[in-house]
Amino acid sequence: MAAPQAPDPDHARSREIDRQLAQAFAAAQTECTILLAGTQGAGKSTIMKQACTMKIIHHGSFTDEELAEYQQDIRSNAIDAAREMLRALEHGGPAEDRRQKLIEVFAAETLSDAMAKAIHELWTDSDVVDWFLRHAPETILTDNASYFLEHILRIAAPGYVPTQDDVLRARVSNAQTTEMTFAMTRYTFKVVDIGGQPTESRKWLHYFERRYYHAHFLRSIGRLQEGQIAKTHLFLLVELAQDRLRESRASFESLINSRYFRRTTIVLFLNKFDLFRDHLNKAPMDQHFPDYTAGPDSVKAVKYILWRFMQLNHAKLAIYPQYVKPFSISFAHDRSITNAIEMDIGNNSVRSVLNTIKETILRGALRDSGVALL
Numbered sequence: 326m327a328a329p330q331a332p333d334p335d336h337a338r339s340r341e342i343d344r345q346l347a348q349a350f351a352a353a354q355t356e357c358t359i360l361l362a363g364t365q366g367a368g369k370s371t372i373m374k375q376a377c378t379m380k381i382i383h384h385g386s387f388t389d390e391e392l393a394e395y396q397q398d399i400r401s402n403a404i405d406a407a408r409e410m411l412r413a414l415e416h417g418g419p420a421e422d423r424r425q426k427l428i429e430v431f432a433a434e435t436l437s438d439a440m441a442k443a444i445h446e447l448w449t450d451s452d453v454v455d456w457f458l459r460h461a462p463e464t465i466l467t468d469n470a471s472y473f474l475e476h477i478l479r480i481a482a483p484g485y486v487p488t489q490d491d492v493l494r495a496r497v498s499n500a501q502t503t504e505m506t507f508a509m510t511r512y513t514f515k516v517v518d519i520g521g522q523p524t525e526s527r528k529w530l531h532y533f534e535r536r537y538y539h540a541h542f543l544r545s546i547g548r549l550q551e552g553q554i555a556k557t558h559l560f561l562l563v564e565l566a567q568d569r570l571r572e573s574r575a576s577f578e579s580l581i582n583s584r585y586f587r588r589t590t591i592v593l594f595l596n597k598f599d600l601f602r603d604h605l606n607k608a609p610m611d612q613h614f615p616d617y618t619a620g621p622d623s624v625k626a627v628k629y630i631l632w633r634f635m636q637l638n639h640a641k642l643a644i645y646p647q648y649v650k651p652f653s654i655s656f657a658h659d660r661s662i663t664n665a666i667e668m669d670i671g672n673n674s675v676r677s678v679l680n681t682i683k684e685t686i687l688r689g690a691l692r693d694s695g696v697a698l699l
């Protein structure tokens with residue numbers, strides 16, 4: 326009797342490759358990959374968090390467990406904010422006695438009750454407030470430092486559970502890539518946050534390289550037709566911080582003119598509009614852009630910045646600008662906005678941006694994108 330034949334490893338491998346190709350082909354029909362790119366701190370994870378609350382859209386918020394997970398990070402954000410305030414006050418600020426007192430309690434690493442009280446006392450001191458106003462722009466605190474200082478007593482209280490707004494304002498830099506998938510009608514959106522460490526930006530190109538070769542391979546063996554590949558959209562986040570615009574413009578220019586993105590839809594998010602608007606009076610635009618002459622009007626200033634970015638689009642890609650306010654919680658002063666365009670900018674949410682994109686895709690108005698069409 327003939328001995329049973331040993332399984333042919335080549336055959337098994339070939340079947341496995343077939344299975345993977347079939348899977349990739351099926352996914353390519355309806356999957357839309359959104360790649361979040363942008364310099365460190367531009368707001369990629371904040372958009373991710375916002376998309377995450379969309380995922381659980383019916384609850385419209387993070388769960389209590391998810392909120393609680395941020396407690397430590399928010400407390401350390403608050404300590405960092407207080408340190409930043411102290412550093413700024415070192416340069417001739419008022420209330421030197423209270424500053425010294427605060428430095429003493431800062432010996433502890435965790436946010437104690439005494440520390441929170443001392444921070445609160447200093448931050449609400451009218452001389453300190455005036456001094457910060459008078460010494461802007463060199464004393465403008467970063468991002469949401471003033472928010473955490475304002476809420477210091479609540480954040481330090483025993484049993485503190487962060488609110489959704491606290492979580493959106495938390496700064497937790499991620500070096501690792503995170504992915505999230507959610508469905509909208511027949512599309513599956515995969516949002517990929519590649520992390521913004523300077524060395525990580527290389528990963529963007531790696532990521533596209535992999536997709537490029539993979540899709541090319543599929544097409545070359547006749548499994549994919551033009552337009553059937555996964556749609557990949559590059560969401561480029563640019564923070565509207567005047568002092569970081571030079572760096573953002575450089576990375577924008579190299580990315581959009583790279584061969585990988587030649588057929589990719591680019592959505593340019595001009596982010597942190599609320600901070601930009603608040604800083605505009607304290608830090609006039611012409612300090613960084615001498616040819617800008619339209620004064621402290623935030624809408625004109627944003628349009629000018631957008632124009633400067635669009636000038637770098639040598640490859641003439643389809644770029645869709647969006648102004649986004651990622652926080653669903655409204656800012657008190659938003660109500661006073663009367664200018665219709667400004668209203669539009671200030672009230673745009675990630676959800677409406679994604680909806681617009683979804684509709685545009687469904688209408689087929691956006692060019693088919695993705696590196697396989699290179």
Ligand SMILES: Nc1nc2c(ncn2[C@@H]2O[C@H](COP(=O)(O)OP(=O)(O)OP(=O)(O)O)[C@@H](O)[C@H]2O)c(=O)[nH]1
Pocket residue numbers: 363364365366367368369370371372468469493494495496497498499500520521522596597598599600649650651652
């Ligand atoms: N006020 C305000 N703060 C924002 C906005 N977008 C992001 N932030 C804050 O900016 C900080 C940095 O945002 P992240 O989302 O962590 O930035 P990132 O791009 O993920 O940064 P890395 O992970 O370091 O690459 C956080 O404290 C956010 O809350 C905005 O539109 N307005």
Ligand SMILES: [Mg+2]
Pocket residue numbers: 369370371497498499518520521
């Ligand atoms: Mg991040």
